[in-house]
Each structure stands twice: as C-alpha cells, then as structure tokens.
Amino acid sequence: MISLKNIVKTYDGKTVLHDISVDFPSGKTTVILGPSGSGKSTLLRSIDLLVRPESGSISFEDFNYDYSQPISSKESFKLRRKTSMVFQNWNLFPNLTVLRNITEAPINVLKLSKDEAESKARDLLDRVGLADLEERYPSQLSGGQQQRISICRALAMNPEYILLDEPTSALDPELETQVLRILEELAKAGQSMIIVTHNMDFARLVSDKIVFIEDGEKVFDNDTKEFFEHPTSRIKDFLSGISIDPDAADNKE
C-alpha cells in the first residue's frame, strides 16, 4: 500500500494541494477524479517525485519519506523502482525504436541482458497486440499504439504500481477503447494502479476505489460503488456537469 499523508503543494504562493492524506491499496485500481485544475495530476506526480510537495510524507510497506527533507538520489531511485508512470502524451523516446523504448530502462537500470530484456519486451508487445511494430519509430504510429507501447515500457520495469496520468485524454474514442481494454485486463490481473481520468464509464467498471479532489481538497475517498450509488450533492453536480444528459447523475443512482 502507498500512503500519502498531509501533502501540501504550492505553486508561486498558490496552494494546489491542501493537506491531503490518502491510501492507495495494493492489488487494486484507484481512480483519482476531479475538475480540471483540481490538483489530481500534481498529487499523482508527487508519488513519483516528478513534483515535490513542500510537506507531507509517502510510505510504502518497507520505507517512508518526508517530502520536506532532502531526498537523496538513492532514495528517489528506490521509490521510482516501485512505481512507473504513463503520461497523457505518452512521452515515448522519439529517437528509439518501439523495442528499444521498452528495453532501454531494463537494460540500463535493471541491468538485464539485451536478450532477456528483448524477449520480455516482445511478450509485452504481444500482450497489447503490437508484436509486429517493434522496429518502428514512435512517430510512425497512432496515438493509441504509442500509448499501448508506453504501458509496455512501464510494465517492463516490473513496478508495484503503475501511475497513469490521464492516459486516454489525448486519444480519439476508438483509440481510447483499445487502451482502456488493456488497463481493464491489467486491473483484472491484480496489477496495482492509480489512474487520473475523466472517463466515468471506465472509473465505474474497472476501479475499486475513487478519490475525488476539488480545489486541492479531498472531497471523497471510498469504494467506487459508494461513489456512484450514493453520491453527495457535490458529486452529483460534478457528474451532471461532465455529461450532456442533464439527468445523468440521477439516472446512475
């Protein structure tokens, strides 16, 4: 389990996360929801130290860091070994082939042999249905394909948790579905995931837990079922606000 405690993050004097504490259970899929600008991505990125909160702490079963203290590169490495991030714009390495995008970190960071890393990468590509693209460059592929490859790149590091920052927001609905199916399979296989998303259907069908954040404050933190079956009035507003059907939230009750 990952536990974040009392996270405070400010940008230029503006507080974007107010004292947030939240647990992300292992083996489960947690979805972080909230209006844009609410601080969800900031919260997710602070788990991987891509954002550094001013105060608060993060703990795993076997270690604990205080964000307000200096974190050595050895410590941040230990943390990043446990997590791997998938980005909204996938951020593949444009100068490397698909295969090398996936093998580069296992070879350089995990010190796997080239053969070992490549056979593992091919298994992963096979799993996401892209086995025939290993020699292509990212620019030659669609966004949906690139995002599936970036999921392979994250999985190749055997992280305990996969962190996904709006993984389908830059994709067409059709391509989005391809990516969501893979995430659904991962969730069923018991992969621990934390996903920032705007896709309510995905949140409802796949996630075990929902954290709802608004203006840097945690508004909801409970089971997915609870979120959709007994929404508070604020959650109802949010759900109807993102649907073109004005009764959407009510219909879901």
Next chain:
Amino acid sequence: MWHIIITSLPEMLVAMVQYTIPLAIIAFIFGLILAVITALIKFIEPSGNKLVKYPYMVIRAIFSFYVWLFRSTPLLVQLFIIFFGLPNIGVQLDPFIAAVIGFSLNTGAYASETIRSALLSVPQDQWDAAYTLGFSTPQTLMKIVLPQAVRIALPPLSNSFIGLFKDTSLASSITILEMFQVSQQITAKNFQPLLMYSLAAFLYAIICTLLSWLQHYLERRTSQYVKGSEA
C-alpha cells in the same frame, strides 16, 4: 595560365594536407570537447547542497566569462595575443600549437551555445519519462537527451566547422605555411594575384562543398526517426 596553375597546385595541395586540414580537424575536435563541457556546466542546475552549489557557481562564472570573451573579440586579435602577445609573459608557443589553441577556444565558445540550446530544446517530458523509469540524471542526459540534442545541433555545428575551415586562412598571419600563405608566397614570385587567390578560393570551395555533402548525409542518418523523413 594553365601552366601557372599546374606548377603551383601541388605546392598548395601539400600545404592544405599538411596544415589547413589538420588544423581545422584538430581544432574542431578540441573545440567540440570544450563546447560540450561548457554547455553542460551552464545547462545543469546544481543541487541545493551549499557545499556543491557555491563552488559550482564559481566554475560556471568562469566558463561564462570564457564564452563572453571569445565571442566578443575578433578571432584574428585572439590569435595575435596568443602567438605574439604571450611571449611577453614568457609563454612562447609553436605557431601550430598557438593556432590550435586559438581556433579551439574560439570554436568552443560558439559551439557551446549551439549545444546548450540543443539540450534545452529537448522537452522536459523526456526527462520525466526517463526519471519515472529509474534513470539517474547522468543516464538520462547520456542515453535520452544528448542523442536527441545531437540531431538538433548538427546543422549549426556543421556551419561552425565550415566556418572554421575557412578561418584557418587567418593562421597565415601567425607564420603558418597553410594554403593561403603558400598562395601569397607564389604570388610574390609570379605576380599573378588574381589567378593565385582565385585558385585558393576554388580549393576552399571544393572542400566546403564536400563538407556540406557530409552534413546532409549525417542529417539524414540522425533524422531517421522524424516523421516524414525519407529514410
């Protein structure tokens, strides 16, 4: 006319092979090494630790001063100071060594800015992606960022090299028998300045054309992954 060209050409080609080309290549290699070091020192932000930060700021200031100095003064003046000026404080240099030092420092100052801007042009997203995979900062720089920066830096660096190749003619002023100096000496004997200097210009142009072909080849090689490239 052909007789003059045929008799003076061997001498000029020897000078080119003996001095012009080695001077350009050696100075460019040293210049590039210096440029990469300078660019990295100006690019990397020191950590918060004061014991690291303050000495680092001093080193960075020294390198910034170097870049400012060599970009703000003429190359010919720099060569004169190194070769004719330094003996006044007891530093007597072989002319070829003096030329290598002058051209390297000059090229390094310009190329460092090229490399620094190429490094800056690689998006932060690439750093984030590498960090989340567990790459350290030096690994990210070497494995992910530098290879992408090379593609961006290649055209301006080729420009620098072509410029340097032609600037080696300035070495004639510090007694080096490079190609232009040889053409001047021949002119002093045959009184054919138009012919001799045109011949020198022609030889420079041939080499520079070959260099720009090499540039296009390298650009194609390093741009294979870019959308719409031929390769």
